[in-house]
Amino acid sequence: QSVLTQPPSASGTPGQRVTISCSGSSSNIGSNYVYWYQQLPGTAPKLLIYRNNQRPSGVPDRFSGSKSGTSASLAISGLRSEDEADYYCAAWDDSLSGPLYVFGTGTKVTVL
């Protein structure tokens, strides 16, 4: 089971700003970088944000990430229809049994 908790859904109208939260603990978000992935229907995930708030080349600046303590968030500004997808946060977890890479529970974004 995932140790990173996200809201199951979020929605907005075109042009609006949507924010997705990701709640973790001191062993994952609190001590490691956070990554965000976008998964469009029927496709493989795509890296959206790395190291908390950095965008890979080609990712629009409408997407931004932030982290504070044991939580992180992804903001999508100027929402567009093509942003309708599932979004996952991820981080390494320094568990007692060894490093684990954990994904969030996922958030489905709907553009109304």
Add this chain to the structure above:
Amino acid sequence: EVQLVESGGGLVQPGGSLRLSCAASGFTFSSYEMNWVRQAPGKGLEWVSYISSSGSTIYYADSVKGRFTISRDNAKNSLYLQMNSLRAEDTAVYYCARVDTAMAGNDYWGQGTLVTVSS
């Protein structure tokens, strides 16, 4: 162009074994860490295993530890996942993913291969 192509998925009975392969091209495979990530039908992403570029460091999710073995052949530009003692809950699409050296995120993913564990 970076390409990752998984193969080896299919239908297997509970308790059975399967070996997945991931053929890499378009980059220097031996320089990159790799992950296996799976997604059960209609469910979220679950990390399965990690291997360093040389193969000397390996990590597993608790759910597969002792049953799955990750390996790589840098001479063949290939990543593998040997899956033993398969259970119904292992049914999923399995993706191989490259870990970018600078970003440390999974920047390229394969298209996935479906593993179905059922009698």
